[in-house]
Amino acid sequence: MYRFLKQLLLITCFACFTFSAKAQKVPLIKIDQLESRIHTGKDTTYIINFWATWCAPCIEELPNFEKLNKEYKKEKLRILLVSVDFKSQFTSSVIPFVHKKKLKNEVLFLDETDQQEYINRIDSTWSGAIPASLFIRDNKRKFIENQLSYPELLHEYQTF
Amino acid sequence: MKLLLTLLFAVASFACIAQVKTLTPGQAAPDFKLENVDNKEVSFKSFSDAKGYIVVFTCNTCPYAKAYEQRIIELNDKYASAGFPVIAINPNDPEVSGGDSFDKMKDRAKSKHYKFPYLFDQGQVATNAYGARNTPHVFVVEKTNTGNIVQYTGAIDNDPEDSNPNKIKYVEEVINALNKNEKPSYTVTKAIGCTVKRKS
Numbered sequence: 139m140y141r142f143l144k145q146l147l148l149i150t151c152f153a154c155f156t157f158s159a160k161a162q163k164v165p166l167i168k169i170d171q172l173e174s175r176i177h178t179g180k181d182t183t184y185i186i187n188f189w190a191t192w193c194a195p196c197i198e199e200l201p202n203f204e205k206l207n208k209e210y211k212k213e214k215l216r217i218l219l220v221s222v223d224f225k226s227q228f229t230s231s232v233i234p235f236v237h238k239k240k241l242k243n244e245v246l247f248l249d250e251t252d253q254q255e256y257i258n259r260i261d262s263t264w265s266g267a268i269p270a271s272l273f274i275r276d277n278k279r280k281f282i283e284n285q286l287s288y289p290e291l292l293h294e295y296q297t298f
Numbered sequence: 299m300k301l302l303l304t305l306l307f308a309v310a311s312f313a314c315i316a317q318v319k320t321l322t323p324g325q326a327a328p329d330f331k332l333e334n335v336d337n338k339e340v341s342f343k344s345f346s347d348a349k350g351y352i353v354v355f356t357c358n359t360c361p362y363a364k365a366y367e368q369r370i371i372e373l374n375d376k377y378a379s380a381g382f383p384v385i386a387i388n389p390n391d392p393e394v395s396g397g398d399s400f401d402k403m404k405d406r407a408k409s410k411h412y413k414f415p416y417l418f419d420q421g422q423v424a425t426n427a428y429g430a431r432n433t434p435h436v437f438v439v440e441k442t443n444t445g446n447i448v449q450y451t452g453a454i455d456n457d458p459e460d461s462n463p464n465k466i467k468y469v470e471e472v473i474n475a476l477n478k479n480e481k482p483s484y485t486v487t488k489a490i491g492c493t494v495k496r497k498s
Contacts, residue, residue, distance in 0.1 A: 190490075192361040193492060195493065222490050224365075224458070224459050225459070226459060226461075251456075251457075251462070252456065253453075253456065253458075253488060253489050253490055254456060254487055254488055257488040257489075257490070258488065264488070265318075265320070265431040265432055265435075265488060265491075266431075266432055266453075266488045266489045266490045266491055267431050267432035267490075267491055267492065267493040267494070268490060268491075268492070268493065269493070283431075283493075284493075285493075
């Protein structure tokens with residue numbers, strides 16, 4: 139009996155460990171950090187998707203970004219899923235959501251309060267509505283304030 | 299074929315962008331005649347004593363709209379008697395967003411005791427005329443000798459979570475300035491919000 143319990147404990151620990159190793163951490167990031175992150179990327183194409191757990195069309199299109207990442211893994215492509223959820227929802231909604239959906243793309247939480255400033259810095263044409271996605275490579279930028287189907291996303295990526 | 303597809307995409311993206319041209323401050327605010335939750339039609343003319351209007355595109359379903367609902371109610375309580383009543387318009391297509399049907403709007407207005415009109419925008423006519431892009435999206439309109447003029451577009455304040463006691467209350471500042479015949483210090487602001495649900 140004791141042996142059995144010991145084994146059970148071991149298995150549980152192992153399960154916990156593999157789970158936490160797989161589930162990604164979601165760092166809080168400032169707009170400055172996001173910008174410098176992109177500038178160091180050089181010839182990498184960045185697709186930065188702005189989403190939130192409460193935004194139904196965002197949740198709908200997230201699998202498209204996961205699929206693009208999976209299929210173009212060998213290309214210099216980096217997809218960043220930037221959550222603009224309320225900060226009070228970070229531990230209660232964002233983290234559980236990221237773990238549940240097992241998102242493979244890097245997820246970041248935008249830790250900014252002044253929306254006036256960061257919306258314009260991301261793109262001056264952005265109204266603030268989500269979903270929205272920013273494509274960046276070197277000095278080239280394209281901003282799309284719309285939900286993207288997989289064919290649309292693929293088209294945008296391939297023609298960028 | 300590829301060219302055709304590309305062209306199709308280009309036209310489609312252009313159509314999407316062209317559809318949402320938001321009115322800018324200084325432009326005329328087009329009047330509308332929309333059905334209220336009490337089944338009566340409402341337009342600017344329904345408020346003969348008004349000095350202007352707080353036109354808010356908002357809805358039942360968006361968490362941001364819900365977060366701002368109480369503040370919209372308070373804006374009307376505070377400013378309707380000062381000449382700037384709230385006129386709320388639901389910009390979402392109920393076929394795309396079922397929770398924004400006319401019946402659900404009636405339920406919401408009743409349960410939250412709206413004292414302002416909450417209008418159903420059949421065919422998204424007013425929504426497109428104003429170029430409302432997200433919910434809530436505010437247009438402060440002033441009645442002038444030359445007609446109804448947009449004085450401000452954007453957010454209600456800079457604190458959606460309602461957690462900062464030092465928030466800037468844009469709409470209040472704009473109306474206070476207009477009531478003193480001054481130029482508002484804010485004319486356009488932006489905010490995160492839910493996209494207006496349009497028929498694709």
